[in-house]
Amino acid sequence: MTVLDCNVVNCTYNEDNCCKRKDIHVEGTQARTPSETSCGSFAPKGCRCGSNMVGEAEKNTDVLCEAVQCQFNESKKCSAQHIGIAGGHADSNSETECGSFRCC
Numbered sequence: 221m222t223v224l225d226c227n228v229v230n231c232t233y234n235e236d237n238c239c240k241r242k243d244i245h246v247e248g249t250q251a252r253t254p255s256e257t258s259c260g261s262f263a264p265k266g267c268r269c270g271s272n273m274v275g276e277a278e279k280n281t282d283v284l285c286e287a288v289q290c291q292f293n294e295s296k297k298c299s300a301q302h303i304g305i306a307g308g309h310a311d312s313n314s315e316t317e318c319g320s321f322r323c324c
């Protein structure tokens with residue numbers, strides 16, 4: 221599991237910079253920079269989606285990741301001990317990114 225700090229406060233799953241989901245899915249198959257990645261699990265506040273996937277907000281999260289050119293990517297799972305998802309007041313997942321992406 222990865223310790224997750226997420227500052228996408230406009231996401232329905234965000235609570236105190238933690239995520240209420242049990243896992244997240246980072247996108248960016250072709251990514252070579254952090255800005256080419258995004259959090260595919262983003263859902264805007266008030267969308268009423270995925271409520272059955274919501275639990276207590278925890279720091280430790282399974283991170284499934286399509287950004288295969290990142291040095292932390294192992295078989296499409298993140299092996300970093302700690303990552304930061306950025307996006308502040310994003311309105312869509314394309315406005316989010318994995319700030320911890322490091323190109324191989």
Ligand code: SF4
Pocket residue numbers: 246257283285286287290291292293294297298299300303318319320321322
């Ligand atoms: S650090 Fe790399 S492998 Fe981990 S979620 Fe971010 S982009 Fe994916």
